[in-house]
Amino acid sequence: MPYPQLTLRELHYFMVVATQGNFSHASDMLHISQPSLSMGIRSLENKLDVRLFDRTHKAITLTDKGKTFFLHAERLLEAEQNLQRAMADESGPLKGTVHLALPPILGAIYFRPIIRQFCSLYSEVVLTIEEYSSDRIVTQLLGHHTNIAALIEPIHNKQLHTIAFAEEELCLLMADTHPLAGRAICSFTDILEEKFVLMNEDFKINQFISEAFASHGVTPQVTGRTSDTSLLLTVVQAGVGITILPAAFHNPIQHDGLYCCPLQDPTLRITISLAIRRNSPLNKAEETWLQHSLNNQSYQPPSSPSPQP
Numbered sequence: 001m002p003y004p005q006l007t008l009r010e011l012h013y014f015m016v017v018a019t020q021g022n023f024s025h026a027s028d029m030l031h032i033s034q035p036s037l038s039m040g041i042r043s044l045e046n047k048l049d050v051r052l053f054d055r056t057h058k059a060i061t062l063t064d065k066g067k068t069f070f071l072h073a074e075r076l077l078e079a080e081q082n083l084q085r086a087m088a089d090e091s092g093p094l095k096g097t098v099h100l101a102l103p104p105i106l107g108a109i110y111f112r113p114i115i116r117q118f119c120s121l122y123s124e125v126v127l128t129i130e131e132y133s134s135d136r137i138v139t140q141l142l143g144h145h146t147n148i149a150a151l152i153e154p155i156h157n158k159q160l161h162t163i164a165f166a167e168e169e170l171c172l173l174m175a176d177t178h179p180l181a182g183r184a185i186c187s188f189t190d191i192l193e194e195k196f197v198l199m200n201e202d203f204k205i206n207q208f209i210s211e212a213f214a215s216h217g218v219t220p221q222v223t224g225r226t227s228d229t230s231l232l233l234t235v236v237q238a239g240v241g242i243t244i245l246p247a248a249f250h251n252p253i254q255h256d257g258l259y260c261c262p263l264q265d266p267t268l269r270i271t272i273s274l275a276i277r278r279n280s281p282l283n284k285a286e287e288t289w290l291q292h293s294l295n296n297q298s299y300q301p302p303s304s305p306s307p308q309p
Contacts, residue, residue: 008080010044011073012144014052017041018070019143021059025136029145077144078280096285097126101137101146105205105229106272109248110166111150114293121292125285133227134204141277147286152204153271162273163290166297170208170268172261173233173250174242181259188216188265195223197232197241208268209244215266233258246270 020026027034052066140146223241237257250260
């Protein structure tokens with residue numbers, strides 16, 4: 001009896017569904033329709049004559065056979081990547097693809113100049129960049145859908161290796177007509193009753209904000225949320241509410257009408273790290289990107305603003 005002919009695409013589809021636990025999210029990441037993905041997984045199960053997923057719950061889970069298949073599929077996909085690296089022609093200009101995932105809240109500020117420099121130096125390398133919230137990026141990494149990511153610490157996953165990249169304080173951003181505008185510094189006790197516009201709930205920065213308010217026994221009054229940082233700043237400019245973001249988001253030239261104020265009691269600081277999977281070598285282009293990013297991280301947090309008259 002011949003063995004079933006499995007394809008790398010089927011293995012990849014399986015890994016993404018397994019790490020997402022949801023066909024809808026997996027189909028979005030794979031850029032295929034949900035019916036096509038479901039049909040592909042059914043075909044894989046029929047080839048193997050086993051049930052890989054338990055579909056009796058709202059979130060699908062792996063069966064015992066599925067868990068075993070996951071371990072072997074992960075090794076096969078890593079072996080395929082290693083084979084491509086071994087066969088790569090290292091003579092001449094650097095070539096290849098860098099699979100990178102960034103949270104929207106970090107990409108534009110920290111990585112725009114690095115991307116510009118890298119593309120100028122290595123014009124034949126293809127950058128594949130996806131933007132997701134931190135939790136989804138971890139899933140992307142574990143599912144081999146991306147190989148390098150920027151994340152906000154802490155990252156509690158032993159399968160990932162992290163390298164510190166940058167540190168920054170979070171600050172209060174408000175319209176320059178707001179009553180608190182002009183202060184040299186604000187305490188959380190000054191803003192407990194204020195209305196806030198924040199990033200969507202699955203963005204990690206919200207954890208820091210919620211914990212800071214919880215230390216004062218309250219929750220922030222949120223009037224709106226978005227995943228678009230530009231839209232967030234526009235809404236704050238309009239006076240709908242105030243927000244808390246990394247200080248780098250305040251560019252006086254681009255965002256006229258906003259005032260940035262440091263926070264205390266507590267002061268909020270974030271550490272940004274680059275993350276890769278342990279025991280999963282990067283290709284030459286990705287190794288070069290990682291080193292280039294660490295060597296050229298030149299962003300310096302802005303100094304505290306002087307109080308306005």
